[in-house]
Amino acid sequence: MSPRDNRRMGSDLLLKVELPSDPSMLCVVRGAMERLTETFGFSASEVRSVTRAVDEALTNIMRHSYGGKLDRRIELSCLRVSKQQRVPSGQGFEVRLVDYGPKIDPAKLRGRKLDEIKPGGLGLHFIRQSMDIVEFKRARGTNVLRLVKYLQPEKREEN
Amino acid sequence: MLGGKPLQISARLLGTTTVFDITGDIDLANSPEVRKALLSEIREKKTPKVVMNMSKVRYIDSSGVASLVEGLKASRDAGTRFLLVGLSSAAREVLQLSRLLKIFEVFDTEEAALAS
Numbered sequence: 001m002s003p004r005d006n007r008r009m010g011s012d013l014l015l016k017v018e019l020p021s022d023p024s025m026l027c028v029v030r031g032a033m034e035r036l037t038e039t040f041g042f043s044a045s046e047v048r049s050v051t052r053a054v055d056e057a058l059t060n061i062m063r064h065s066y067g068g069k070l071d072r073r074i075e076l077s078c079l080r081v082s083k084q085q086r087v088p089s090g091q092g093f094e095v096r097l098v099d100y101g102p103k104i105d106p107a108k109l110r111g112r113k114l115d116e117i118k119p120g121g122l123g124l125h126f127i128r129q130s131m132d133i134v135e136f137k138r139a140r141g142t143n144v145l146r147l148v149k150y151l152q153p154e155k156r157e158e159n
Numbered sequence: 160m161l162g163g164k165p166l167q168i169s170a171r172l173l174g175t176t177t178v179f180d181i182t183g184d185i186d187l188a189n190s191p192e193v194r195k196a197l198l199s200e201i202r203e204k205k206t207p208k209v210v211m212n213m214s215k216v217r218y219i220d221s222s223g224v225a226s227l228v229e230g231l232k233a234s235r236d237a238g239t240r241f242l243l244v245g246l247s248s249a250a251r252e253v254l255q256l257s258r259l260l261k262i263f264e265v266f267d268t269e270e271a272a273l274a275s
Contacts, residue, residue, distance in 0.1 A: 141196035
């Protein structure tokens with residue numbers, strides 16, 4: 001999507017990076033997301049939430065979409081989105097993650113019940129708890145995950 | 160800061176207890192190391208009490224939580240104990256989100272864990 005397309009849709013591109021599907025990149029992305037969400041105006045707990053959601057989403061892509069291969073392409077874009085009438089601040093932080101892996105089975109995107117004590121299956125749960133919008137679609141041979149978190153002005157003073 | 164800390168794992172033997180000191184972030188890049196260290200101590204060495212000092216862990220992801228759960232399950236199977244010490248607010252938050260905090264034995268200090 002071009003910057004012009006983004007502006008037409010009421011969004012501004014804040015960051016766009018392409019990274020390999022190598023888990024050693026996760027700490028790099030977390031550092032960048034932390035700084036970017038701080039600058040955007042989120043509270044400390046919201047910064048942790050968004051950073052965690054992006055980290056878990058990338059982990060899912062690396063593990064499930066690319067099956068642990070280290071050299072596949074992932075695109076990460078962060079945008080300022082607006083014109084959301086139900087949100088007092090009118091602003092949201094959107095993250096789009098694109099991968100070129102095989103189509104994901106929607107049944108695998110539900111996560112598991114939390115009343116079971118077993119390892120695994122928690123990543124999607126963390127993402128859904130952290131973000132206001134979690135949308136997945138298949139487009140032009142890619143998997144596109146869209147995550148949105150809205151600014152809540154009354155919470156911005158929290159730490 | 161959440162990002163950018165490489166993981167370090169060191170072990171101390173205190174009598175029949177092994178204390179793991181973990182420093183850095185636990186994520187997909189290194190949670191297999193944590194899992195391997197824990198399971199080796201619990202399943203293979205059958206150490207009666209394993210304490211995981213997490214006071215210098217500022218980030219743990221779902222794969223890290225999964226490693227802790229595996230360690231706990233292995234200790235229950237072996238009839239031994241697996242304790243967590245010094246959870247940072249971020250680590251505690253993740254365990255609360257996954258509703259797993261209550262299944263672990265959690266202590267504020269290593270002294271308290273060793274005395275238990």
